[in-house]
Amino acid sequence: MRRIRSLLGVLVAGACATAVLPQVALAAPTAPYTVLTVDVGDAYGKPVKQSGVYDGTNSTVTGRAYATGGVSMGASGLPGGSTIAMWITPPTGTPTFTAGQTYPTVGSGDATHAGLNMSSDSTGCNGTYAYGSLTVREVVYDDTGAATAFAAGYEFRCSPNAGAVTGELRWNSGLAYVGVVSSPAPVDFGRVAIGGYMENASAIFDVKGTQDTIFGAARIAGAQASSFEIIGNNCSGRTYWSGESCAVAVRPKALRWGDYTANLELDDNSGYGKRVVPLKFTAYDTVIGMYYPLAPQRLMDTRSGLGRPAPGPVGAGQAVELQVTGRGGVPAAGVGSVVLNVTVTGPTASSFLTLYPYGESTPTASSINFPAGWLGSNNVTVKLGAGGKVMIYNRNGSTHVVVDVVGFHAASDTVKSSLGWGGHYHPVEPTRLIDTRPNPLEAGQQIQSQVDFGPASPHVKALVLNITAVNPAKAGFLTAWAGGPPVPTSSTVNYGAGKVVPNLAFVQTRPCTDCGPAYAVPDFTIYTSQRTDLVVDLVGVIDDGSLPDGLRFSPLSPTRIADTRTNFGMGGLAAGDIGTITAPPSVVTADTEVLAMNVTAIAPTKNTVLTVWPADAGMAKPGVSNLNPAAGQIVSNAVLGGIGPKDAFHVHNLTGTVDLVADVVGRFYLYSGTASTTALAAAQPLTVRGTTSARG
Structure with missing residues (x-):
């Protein structure tokens, strides 16, 4: 020394x-x-x-x-x-x-x-x-x-x-x-959001020696090598002179919270035989794609002018804008998409509404389809456009429109500071929770229900339900909410007399601590304004963000993936047929588990039932329904459709013949930050252990 x-x-x-x-x-x-x-x-x-x-x-x-x-x-x-x-x-x-x-x-x-x-x-x-x-x-x-x-x-x-x-x-x-200098060294990606967009960076290799440099294979090495991937390389297999340079582009793969390091190794003809460039990043959890349930609140009612400059229906070919952020419990910033209940009342012609992001062109897709004089609702998940707005387009005639917000999906961590962590979506095996037949609910009556998921129950913050009014005595509505007075001034299912009207609903729950088990179980209530039978099927839950294998949401502008009228995606369905629709690469990713869709049944020849479930997954057809269209009816319902390993799902038609249209509005993907394995295998469903219901 x-x-x-x-x-x-x-x-x-x-x-x-x-x-x-x-x-x-x-x-x-x-x-x-x-x-x-x-x-x-x-x-x-x-x-x-x-x-x-x-x-x-x-x-x-x-x-x-x-x-x-x-x-x-x-x-x-x-x-x-x-x-x-x-x-x-x-x-x-x-x-x-x-x-x-x-x-x-x-x-x-x-x-x-x-x-x-x-x-x-x-x-x-x-x-x-x-x-x-x-x-x-x-x-x-x-x-x-x-x-x-x-x-x-x-x-x-x-x-x-x-x-x-x-x-x-x-x-x-x-x-x-041989002399080569790499930069930057290390390649430090800084803080990387799990599940977010992964930016790449390049290691530049400047040749400075008096002997030509011959570069060989490039690879990622080290115990955490799987947390990085090479996505570009113009070095390997080439010879470079002094003064020249080449690059290897690398991208991080943030799957779990923590610090990650590895080495980019590039073989060369130096005495050491390779160049070594350290790689590093810190992965962190965000709330992007998490769901935040809200107590139902009304954003628009064209009958009164709420959410509009003045009262009045939406006319033919008209598109009206709706301010969503900053209203009804929706934050002013950090929101990517909202879950709405959209009601049509008093249409003068058969038509459809399309909800889409403000600032975009009207897509070839529909959110709710209806005949003249119809009263009904549909659950609509829609991506927000510029300024936190959405557009509502009406094709034919004129109609009044009522819009209630029930929740939103986060687009950034802006909402975390005020609202904390949101929730993940968990599909469950479809389970019937309520079927009042043959003893209908009376007008003004409520039914309160609890669902036991075992020890996971206290972590459930909302339920995803398919709620169907069956043969109502008069035109009216159902309202689903967490329970407790008063009944919200909003609707979940709007029905006409004698109809069978389903609607998918995201329903916020409250914990019931004295419902039997030693732990709190989720509790919800449904109110009916008129006498009707009621069928409620559970299709999924929203947790508090802590349960394993939760799914997060990525919104899309409405995209049509099937229209059997033109044999696009699938042909029409006869009685007992099981059709298969494969989602195109434009709407799925490797970690997509569920598609958020609007599925429309078009003019069945008989009253029928349509059921959707994953294809190629070894699953039998569930014993529940997604749509219950009457003969000649054009009716829509939101569907959270699981897809199998080949990105496909089945559709079963019970009777008659029917055409259908499927429009995708977003995808639920497995969030690796809480996945039970970073291999991103299929999510593990929660299991219903018991249900109870009581009328009030």
Whole structure:
């Protein structure tokens, strides 16, 4: 160490002396070479802080020979005024090195190891911890045993767990050398959101040696190698001259919270045989895609002018805007999509409504389809457009429109500061919770129900239900909510007399602590304004964000994926048929589990029942329904349809013949941050252990 410090003093003094020389253009080095190449690789700056090829054109490089057969080299005038020093000695008792031999090294050398140590800016490595190797390529000695020329490749480590500093050194040597500098090093992606967009970064490899560099295979190495992937590479399999460069693009894969590191390794023809670039990022959880249930609140009623400049129906071909954010419990910012209950009343013609993001063109899709004079509702999930608005388009005639908001999906962490963590969606095996037949609910009556999911129950914050009014005595509505007075001034299902009217509903729950189990179970209530039978099927739950295998939501502009009238996606269905619709790549990703859709039945020849479930997943047809269209009716319902391993789902038609249309408005994907495995296998469903209901 004394020799290293002495050499550093000489280098610093040399730097001061050369600083006063006039600046001139420096030519490329020519033989004989006095060069020190340094690649800090995955050593993270211990003890050398910066990589470089130091050859006299960009620094002052010196060497010195010792009568013991060793040499020392140093570089000064590096960026920031840094210095590097290296000290090399043959094994104890061996007066000289032999060209062509590779020596294991330790800090001070011994009988079986050469001595190799390094320092930078007077920060060195305790000789006890230093080890590595030295491959001597050329050595010339004079009559006194002192070297007059020396060339070698080296690998230096400063502790048993440290990465390697590697490179080449030349002192008065005519041997060409490979020199490559990578930047940035490390490639640090910073904080990366789990499930968010993964930006890539490139490691740039600048060739600076006098020998052409031949790059081989690139790979990610290390215990956490699976947390990174190479997505671009114009280095491998090519030869580059001095002054040229190439790049390898890398992307992080943030699947779990925590810090992740690995190395990008790029094979080359240097003495070490590869370039090593550290990679790192910190993964963190966000609320992007989480669902926040709300107590139902009305945003628009064209009959009264709520949400509109003045009362009045939506006319034919008219598109009206609806401000959503900042109203009804929806935050002013950080919202990506909302879940709405849209009601049509008093239409003058058969038509449809389409809800879509404000600022976009009207899509070829529908949100709710209806005949003239119809009264009904549909659950609509819609992506928000500019300013937090959505557009509502009516095709034919005129109709009044009522819109209630029941929840939203987050688009950023903006909402977390005020509302905390949202919830994940969990599909469940469809289960019938309520069927009042043959004893209907009376007008003004309520029914309260609880669902037991076992110990997971306290974590359930909302239920996704298919609620159907069957043969109402008069036109009216159902309202589903968490329970407790008063009944909300909003509706969930709007029905006409004698009809069968279903609607998908996201229903907020409240915990019931005295409903039987030792733990709280989710509780909800449904109110009817008129006498009717009621059927309620459970299709999913919203948790508090903590249960494993939860799904998050990514909204899409409405996209049609099937229309059997034109054999697009599938042909029409006869009685008992099971059709299969495969989602196109434009609406699915590798981790998509469920599609949020609007499915429309068109003019069945008989009253029928349509059921949707995943294809190619070994599942039998569920004993529940998604749509219950009457003969000749055009009716829609929101469907959260699971897809199988081939991105497909089945549709079964009970009787008669029917056409159908399927429009996708978003996808639920498995959130790896709470997945039971980072392999992103299919989500594990919750299981219903019991249900209870009581009329009030």
